[in-house]
Amino acid sequence: MSHIQQTTDLPSTMRALAVVEPNDAITLSELSVPVPSPEGNELLIKVEYVGLNHVDANFAKQGFCKWHYPHVLGHDAVGVVVQANKGVFPGVGARVVWHASLGDQGVLSEYTTVPNYAVSVVPDNVSPADAATLPCSGMTALIALDKLQLSEGDSLFIDAGAGGVGQFAIQFAKQRGATVFTTASKHNHKLLKQLGADVVFDYKDPKLEDKIRRELGPQGFDAVLDCIGGDTTIRNVELMRFCGHIACLNELPKFEQELMFRRAPNIGIVSLGGAWLANSLCAQQKLSFMGNLLLDNAARGEIKLPQIHAVDFSAHAVSDALNKQLAGGFTGKQVVQVSG
Template identity: 65%
Template sequence: MLNLTNVDLSLPQMMRAIVLIEPNESIRLSETTLPVPECSENELLVKVEYVGLNPVDAILSKSGFCQWQYPHILGLDAVGIVVKAQKGVYPNVGDRVMWHASMSEQGALSEYTKVPNFAVSVVPDEVDAMTAAALPCAGMTALISLEKLRVTAGETILIEGGAGSVGQFAIQFAKQRGVDVFTTASKRNHKLLKQLGADVVFDYHDPKLCEKIRRELGPQGFDAVLDSVGGESTIRNIELMRFCGRIACLRPLPYFEQDLLDRKGPTISIVSLGGAWLDNSLCAQQKMGFMSKVMLDSVAKGEIQTPDLQLVEFTADHIGDALNRQIGGSFTGKQIVKVSD
């Protein structure tokens, strides 16, 4: 917890924000000035320090979202200092908090934002603010995927796209559970993923990928697959699973031939982090808060490491460029916007 004397409680009426005026393919953003949000009884006013960028931010910048009002403030993952809270509401003024915001509400790429008090986790002193901003979306997606897959010690899992942020977290959390981890990545990232604990890493560009996986794995097939790619890769991954194997999908499902489903009998799970908010599930939102604490504790103890962090300036042009990099391919780190000191 920070000393309250270090927190500026003379709050301004207006703030800088980076907004999407309308969805567009090139992700053109604008800087504007907006009123500092007014909070209800269970909401905290937070001075934003860092915002973590995710692929979903870039995808929705292009397509828009049905519940958004424009101009829309982007940014789902954030860390900041509580500067205003109703008496008796926890966390307290001066606490540093981390959260994953509702997809349907205004985001966190602004100097101040409001967030429900039950949706935040207090950041321990052992974890710096920039590192904490890298955790929510990718880390919780990895944890929820592994929970849906119910992987246990001695089982095998294929983690597609292991060099992405979700993949890097999933490899580490899966190894904590004693699972044998197979993953795919470009050759330049194989050493990194081995260091994170992956047992076998395959080159996803390899035209003989399936043949090499079967040779390494044997005839039994994977117990579980974390599929972050979608499309034809999902069909291929089900072919590589054992009968009644489990697959957690982060992307929209392709069309499945009935023969494939009959032969493999897969258990298919959809991972939707935003669904906790979109379905107004207070239980799911509170569970996300618990997962945030698990991640923070793991980082504080040195049990989990984050992807390489890359700082992004708090300007419309720099953030637009960063979002394009998120979905441009071959990106392995985590981009973090520094909003304020």
């Protein structure tokens, strides 16, 4: 008697989009590869939608030390469980969303496997395409806000508020009672005010720092979500109060010793991929918990999701989308429809 449950007969091979080697043009190849088999508590999932992220484009260009080539791209996926060992939850037929391991093959394929404890079941009133916008940006925002230890009434500065992380961070920071300041292009100011931002600055304004200080007063921000990195991180530390908190999404610049003594910042590094790279079962389960929180808020209409830009499941279309991801200048989330 079989201990494996599955929907129907499954194909032996599948389409997948991969980089044969890292390349500046982000040229992808379509491959035909074997459909994986789930082991232990893994689920075999028929992928419906994949959300694209800045990190996907960066690593497609630069490569990653843990990758084997050709490497299938993609980390944020939504799909339906089509095969699972008996007793493994969620079972066959469940629609799930998850953020996949940075170190393993990605999810831009017709089928993939994922440990059951890292997925979140998608409610019926959240569309699969909408669910695909949540993992990387939403989870990163939640981790960052936890590291910032926000209290009600704290002042929070979010760089690049119109990005995926910024949009979620604004909304969850307002839920926690913070006063939110952010930056964006002028055409996105109305959107960010609708999401709850109290003050929005034009990030291109040459007098940005002066205007921030005039609006905030002399005390400095209690907390900063640093989405850009580099010299911007140094500027953001200058804008903080003494012993404030900053959560950084990118590698740290070289700080002057005097600035570190004068501001004494509590610096937190946000690493969503670290849950997998550190082989931390607890952290991987937390991904599922954060997914549940994001889905619950979306299902109850308590957060607004980014506008979706549909992308075809082809090497050319995804390559163009990833280059667009790095170029910036668009607002919303690029989502690849793989099936469904």
